[in-house]
Every structure is written in structure tokens, then in C-alpha cells.
Amino acid sequence: MKQKQNSFSLKYDTEWEYAPAPESTAHIELKPKYDLFIGGKFLAPKSKKYFKTINPANEKVLAEVAEAGTEDVNDAVSAARKAFPKWSSMPAKERGKYLFRIARLIQERAREFSVIESMDGGKPIRESRDIDIPLAAAHFFYYAGWADKLEYAFPNRKVEPLGVAAQIIPWNFPLLMAAWKIAPALACGNCVVLKPAETTPLTALKLAELIQESGLPVGVVNIITGDGKTGAALVEHPDVDKIAFTGSTEVGKLIQKSIAGTNKKATLELGGKGANIIFEDAPIDQAVEGIINGIFFNQGHVCCAGSRLFVQESIKTVVEQKLKARLETLIVGDPLDKNTDIGAINSKQQLETIKNYLKIGKEEGLESFQVKSSIPKKGFFCQPTLFFDVAQSSRLVQEEIFGPVLTIQTFRTVDEVIEKANNTPYGLSAGVWTDKGSKAFNLSSRLKAGVVWANTFNKFDPTSPFGGYKESGFGREGGLHGLEAYLK
Ligand code: NAI
Numbered sequence: 001m002k003q004k005q006n007s008f009s010l011k012y013d014t015e016w017e018y019a020p021a022p023e024s025t026a027h028i029e030l031k032p033k034y035d036l037f038i039g040g041k042f043l044a045p046k047s048k049k050y051f052k053t054i055n056p057a058n059e060k061v062l063a064e065v066a067e068a069g070t071e072d073v074n075d076a077v078s079a080a081r082k083a084f085p086k087w088s089s090m091p092a093k094e095r096g097k098y099l100f101r102i103a104r105l106i107q108e109r110a111r112e113f114s115v116i117e118s119m120d121g122g123k124p125i126r127e128s129r130d131i132d133i134p135l136a137a138a139h140f141f142y143y144a145g146w147a148d149k150l151e152y153a154f155p156n157r158k159v160e161p162l163g164v165a166a167q168i169i170p171w172n173f174p175l176l177m178a179a180w181k182i183a184p185a186l187a188c189g190n191c192v193v194l195k196p197a198e199t200t201p202l203t204a205l206k207l208a209e210l211i212q213e214s215g216l217p218v219g220v221v222n223i224i225t226g227d228g229k230t231g232a233a234l235v236e237h238p239d240v241d242k243i244a245f246t247g248s249t250e251v252g253k254l255i256q257k258s259i260a261g262t263n264k265k266a267t268l269e270l271g272g273k274g275a276n277i278i279f280e281d282a283p284i285d286q287a288v289e290g291i292i293n294g295i296f297f298n299q300g301h302v303c304c305a306g307s308r309l310f311v312q313e314s315i316k317t318v319v320e321q322k323l324k325a326r327l328e329t330l331i332v333g334d335p336l337d338k339n340t341d342i343g344a345i346n347s348k349q350q351l352e353t354i355k356n357y358l359k360i361g362k363e364e365g366l367e368s369f370q371v372k373s374s375i376p377k378k379g380f381f382c383q384p385t386l387f388f389d390v391a392q393s394s395r396l397v398q399e400e401i402f403g404p405v406l407t408i409q410t411f412r413t414v415d416e417v418i419e420k421a422n423n424t425p426y427g428l429s430a431g432v433w434t435d436k437g438s439k440a441f442n443l444s445s446r447l448k449a450g451v452v453w454a455n456t457f458n459k460f461d462p463t464s465p466f467g468g469y470k471e472s473g474f475g476r477e478g479g480l481h482g483l484e485a486y487l488k
């Protein structure tokens with residue numbers, strides 16, 4: 001074995017060959033065709049339409065999925081409305097028991113859910129197995145615990161659920177986003193209609209099966225599939241009391257417009273362009289790992305990704321060298337292989353969006369870096385990419401790319417980096433790497449971001465609220481704050 005070393009004596013082993021370590025798919029159960037989950041039953045869509053969901057790593061069809069039309073949306077909302085009086089007046093302790101049961105069932109089936117999540121959406125199995133699915137179960141456990149303690153969560157207030165919640169989720173964390181939405185809504189006594197994203201509906205449909213098995217009263221959770229049209233019909237439905245949306249800022253704005261002047265409450269969790277700030281006193285090796293995790297986790301399909309790197313000028317060379325060396329070690333490929341670091345881009349459309357940004361970078365004359373090794377020919381894959389010395393005005397710095405693309409900028413002083421980091425339409429997340437606690441606290445209060453991580457990045461926990469400022473949306477999910485959004 002040869003070991004590559006550069007002037008900073010990096011000891012990344014790039015010459016090791018990894019034997020394939022594919023996760024088995026033999027144990028998963030997928031039906032060829034999925035109907036709509038309405039009122040506790042799987043019903044064929046009145047629209048009579050179905051669409052296909054594919055595996056983005058090999059472009060093979062996984063299943064056909066119903067496309068809910070307006071009539072189907074009406075049926076789902078009616079089913080939720082019908083279930084509401086009984087569910088909301090049930091003793092809270094009983095409601096909690098159902099949530100605990102759903103949490104345990106997710107844990108029992110974690111392996112199957114992880115594999116299906118990776119097949120339908122392209123994320124590495126290591127991430128769905130270690131992060132997405134356990135965190136989804138954790139959210140149900142966490143909110144199950146709150147169900148009968150709401151008067152302690154909100155002392156001196158009479159807590160009342162809102163009614164029917166329409167919940168629309170994206171494709172980057174399909175089951176986890178379903179859990180973020182369903183668990184707090186149910187804990188507070190609401191009924192829901194959930195619409196997963198069109199490229200990743202399968203784990204939500206598996207969740208529907210699991211909910212059926214849990215014995216949850218019929219109609220409390222309804223899961224309908226379809227694209228933006230289905231989502232829009234759900235948002236516009238007059239008998240919906242609350243909209244919970246996670247997705248693009250563009251659609252978030254459409255939703256805002258469509259509910260203006262109605263009584264509907266909303267939480268919108270939209271895009272981001274997180275700053276990851278590395279000071280010269282930071283533990284550099286940990287920071288490099290944090291930068292890699294911040295932007296390449298889930299192929300960069302993360303609203304809170306650390307997509308803008310700010311490095312203090314004095315350590316620019318060393319950080320850039322180490323980043324390049326670390327990129328050489330990342331394995332891009334089969335999402336189901338346990339060695340894979342970067343899986344498939346979620347869809348052809350998203351790959352085109354990312355490629356277009358790579359082109360813009362070239363047109364702007366930016367210096368970039370990609371590893372030379374090849375990526376799979378079939379499926380949607382993208383090499384992780386670094387862009388150096390990017391101007392604050394660059395489109396690559398200003399716009400959300402939602403892919404494995406990092407822009408690198410430098411700064412000299414604290415004030416300068418705060419000004420640059422805040423100079424964005426978004427305000428969802430940021431990271432600060434420094435040895436000095438006072439610096440971390442100073443920045444965490446002055447950065448306009450819903451979450452600021454210190455000496456870590458992309459850490460999630462059900463007890464911790466999450467949400468944005470400015471065009472990243474409003475409202476908080478997770479923690480106590482997440483309950484508030486589902487109460488009058
Ligand atoms: P999108 O916002 O269109 O999709 C998210 C969800 O909204 C999906 O379930 C979709 O069916 C639904 N939807 C679409 N149009 C709707 C409408 N008019 N009314 C109600 N629901 C509607 O996101 P898309 O097009 O898949 O991705 C585009 C960009 O959005 C990405 O490149 C990324 O920058 C950003 N994005 C951000 C996410 C986040 O976590 N904040 C998640 C997904 C995308």
C-alpha cells in the first residue's frame with residue numbers, strides 16, 4: 001500500500017481498495033402499486049391516475065403510486081375531519097400510547113425502512129440506517145411523551161388542537177420529515193393529511209401500512225401521493241386549519257399567497273444557504289470533517305447545509321489542501337453500499353439544476369476542484385465540487401444549489417464574516433468553528449440563522465427547535481416550539 005502525503009502530512013489512505021459491501025434488499029416488501037391511504041384504508045384514486053417512482057441510482061422503476069386528484073384530496077380531508085372530534089377528545093395518555101406504538105414499530109422495521117429510503121431517494125444506506133430512520137422513531141417517542149403533559153409545556157394556558165393539518169414534505173428526508181410533521185400534530189390532538197414528495201413516496205406509504213397495523217383510529221392520519229398539483233389542492237382546501245410545508249422558497253411563497261386572507265395557520269420551512277465559519281484558532285482537522293459533513297451529507301440535499309464556507313485568511317491554504325485531500329477519499333456510488341459516502345442525486349431534474357450551477361461557476365471564471373475518479377454511468381450522480389475565492393455577489397454564493405457543491409470565501413475579522421454570512425436572503429443555519437467560547441457565543445447571537453452550531457454541524461435532535469429567518473421561512477419544528485405550532 002502506498003500512502004499519499006502532501007505538505008501537511010495528511011495520512012488519508014486513498015490507495016485502499018474497498019470490497020463492495022451492499023446491504024441486502026431481500027427482506028424488503030414493496031408492492032408493485034400503491035393506492036391512497038384515506039380513512040384507514042388503501043383506496044384506488046378517483047383520478048384513476050398513477051405515476052412511477054424510480055431508484056435514482058439505477059433509474060429502475062420501484063413501484064407505481066396513485067396520483068390524488070381534487071376529489072381524492074376532498075376525501076382525505078373529510079376523513080381527517082370526521083376523525084377529529086373523537087381523536088381530540090380522547091384522554092391524552094391514550095393518544096400518547098398510539099405514538100409510542102408507532103415509534104416502536106418504526107424501530108422494529110428500521111432495516112426495511114432504511115433500505116427503501118435509500119432505494120427511493122438515493123441517500124447512502126449508512127445515513128438512512130444511522131440517521132433518518134432512528135431520528136424518525138425518536139421524534140415519535142419524544143412527542144409521545146408530551147401528549148399527556150401539554151399543560152406542563154404551556155402552563156396557565158388551555159391547550160386546544162387546531163383541527164385538520166395539511167402537511168407537505170420534500171424528498172430530501174422523506175420519512176424523517178413525515179415524522180417531524182405527524183408526531184407533534186397527533187400529540188396535540190390534530191388529524192392530518194400528509195403528502196410526500198413525488199420522487200420519494202415509498203417510506204410514507206410503508207408508514208401508512210405501519211399506522212394501519214398500529215390500530216390508530218381511522219382517519220387520524222391520511223397519506224396521499226401526487227405532485228405539486230395535489231399539494232396545491234390540499235393547501236387550497238377550505239376545511240384545512242393548518243399548513244405545514246417543507247420545500248422550496250418558491251412554493252413556500254405560493255402557499256403564503258394562496259392562504260392570505262384565510263384563517264389557516266402555517267409553518268413554512270424553506271431553503272437555506274448556511275455559512276460555515278472556520279476561525280484560525282479552530283481545531284482544523286475536526287473543522288475539515290465538519291465542512292465535509294456540512295456540505296456533502298445527503299449529497300448536499302439539505303436545507304441547512306453548510307454550503308458557504310468562510311475560512312479565516314491565515315489558514316486558507318491549509319484548510320483548502322486538507323479539503324482537497326479529504327475529497328479524494330470520499331466514495332461516490334451505490335447508495336446501498338455501506339462504504340458509500342455520497343449516493344445518487346435525487347432526480348434527473350435536480351442533477352440538471354446542480355450541473356447548471358457548475359456551468360455558472362465556470363462562466364464566472366471560478367477556480368474549482370473535483371476528484372478525477374469516475375462516477376457510475378447509470379443513475380444520477382455528481383462529483384463533490386469545491387469553488388475557490390468566490391465573490392459575495394456570485395450566484396453560487398447567493399442561490400441555494402441543493403447539491404454537493406461548496407463555495408469558499410475568506411475573511412479577516414469577526415465583523416467582516418458576520419456581515420458576509422448574514423448577507424443572504426436566507427437564514428436557516430450556520431456553523432462556527434473556534435477554540436474560544438466567547439467567540440462562538442458572540443457569533444451565535446449575531447448570525448441571523450435559526451440554528452447555529454458550534455464546533456459541529458448538521459446535528460439534529462427531537463428536543464431542539466428548528467426553523468428559519470427571512471426567506472428560509474417561519475415557525476419552528478421540534479422541541480416544545482414544535483408543539484405550539486399545532487395548538488390554538
Ligand atoms: P418543491 O418545493 O417543489 O417540492 C416540495 C414539496 O412541495 C413536494 O411534495 C411537492 O410535490 C410539493 N409542491 C410543489 N408545488 C406545490 C404547490 N404549488 N403547492 C403545494 N405543494 C407543492 O421542491 P422541488 O421542486 O422538488 O425542489 C426545488 C428546489 O427547492 C431544490 O433545488 C431546493 O433548492 C429546494 N428544496 C428545499 C427543501 C428544503 O428542505 N427546504 C426540500 C426540497 C427542495
Ligand code: MG
Pocket residue numbers: 053054055056119120121198199200201
Ligand atoms: Mg424515487
